Amino acid sequence: MKYKNILLTGASGKLGKAIATFHIFPSLLTPSREILDITQQDTIKKFFDNNNFDAVVHCAALARMRECEENPTKAIETNIIGTSNLVNAVISKERKSGKKIRFVHISTDGVYPGIKGNYSEKDETVPYNTYGWTKLGAECAANSLSNFCIIRTSFFDPENIKFDDASTDAYSSKAPISYVVKAILTLLNSSFIGTINVGRERRTDYEHYKEFKPKIKKCKLLDIKKTISFRMYKDASMDISLWKKIEKKNETNKK
Numbered sequence: 739m740k741y742k743n744i745l746l747t748g749a750s751g752k753l754g755k756a757i758a759t760f761h762i763f764p765s766l767l768t769p770s771r772e773i774l775d776i777t778q779q780d781t782i783k784k785f786f787d788n789n790n791f792d793a794v795v796h797c798a799a800l801a802r803m804r805e806c807e808e809n810p811t812k813a814i815e816t817n818i819i820g821t822s823n824l825v826n827a828v829i830s831k832e833r834k835s836g837k838k839i840r841f842v843h844i845s846t847d848g849v850y851p852g853i854k855g856n857y858s859e860k861d862e863t864v865p866y867n868t869y870g871w872t873k874l875g876a877e878c879a880a881n882s883l884s885n886f887c888i889i890r891t892s893f894f895d896p897e898n899i900k901f902d903d904a905s906t907d908a909y910s911s912k913a914p915i916s917y918v919v920k921a922i923l924t925l926l927n928s929s930f931i932g933t934i935n936v937g938r939e940r941r942t943d944y945e946h947y948k949e950f951k952p953k954i955k956k957c958k959l960l961d962i963k964k965t966i967s968f969r970m971y972k973d974a975s976m977d978i979s980l981w982k983k984i985e986k987k988n989e990t991n992k993k
């Protein structure tokens with residue numbers, strides 16, 4: 739393991755909890771929002787001054803699409819300004835210590851337009867809702883660091899699929915949360931710098947969920963659109979070939 743002490747933001751969230759409970763990451767610092775609020779520069783400074791870490795896995799965000807549409811100010815403050823605050827604190831800590839900090843930023847497939855699918859990392863990013871735009875703003879901040887990895891992904895908890903139907907005409911590369919947790923660890927330890935798509939092969943949402951919830955029923959994207967107030971993707975699938983190469987290299991190295 740390359741990094742001994744890792745700061746995990748958003749540890750109480752869906753992904754953060756999975757990272758912490760998998761016990762595959764060494765020495766995690768998991769401050770609550772009360773201790774480290776990314777929108778409050780003074781709490782970030784206090785935490786950074788009092789704790790030592792050589793890597794950050796940044797999961798904290800306003801990640802609910804509906805909430806981002808209803809409260810764009812909070813989405814901007816959390817996702818864009820919050821991430822910028824954190825990045826500035828990392829730069830400042832690097833300057834003080836003379837050591838580089840590895841920064842893994844969790845982004846989303848929602849930075850792509852969600853129309854044609856099979857998006858590669860080099861494709862144009864034109865998000866289809868407020869959540870996606872604010873996550874794209876967060877990526878801009880992360881790109882200012884020297885040792886960063888931006889992971890564009892989409893995930894679900896196979897043991898907690900809440901809905902009873904899923905669409906047969908919306909496509910994505912979403913992956914079970916455990917798959918994404920392992921990918922984060924691999925990329926954290928890798929020397930990869932830049933932006934990378936992480937997920938599984940393109941499938942309909944129905945197919946993704948049916949694997950884990952066999953009784954799930956089929957529906958159409960139009961049925962889902964009628965029940966939500968924000969824009970959805972038609973095809974958010976990603977070209978995952980770069981990730982597959984790194985994953986394969988990592989498996990070969992383990993043998």
Ligand SMILES: NC(=O)c1ccc[n+]([C@@H]2O[C@H](COP(=O)([O-])OP(=O)(O)OC[C@H]3O[C@@H](n4cnc5c(N)ncnc54)[C@H](OP(=O)(O)O)[C@@H]3O)[C@@H](O)[C@H]2O)c1
Pocket residue numbers: 747748749750751752753754770771774775776777796797798799800801802816820844845846847873891892893894
């Ligand atoms: N869910 C998905 O399918 C999905 C897909 C692609 C990418 N992502 C990205 O993956 C990451 C994790 O998503 P998730 O589903 O785990 O989100 P989540 O369950 O909504 O958790 C969000 C986390 O961020 C924390 N947080 C929010 N505002 C904060 C602030 N001002 N300061 C400090 N912490 C704050 C929350 O703390 P509290 O508990 O105190 O609220 C919580 O721990 C996010 O960056 C998200 O954009 C998610």
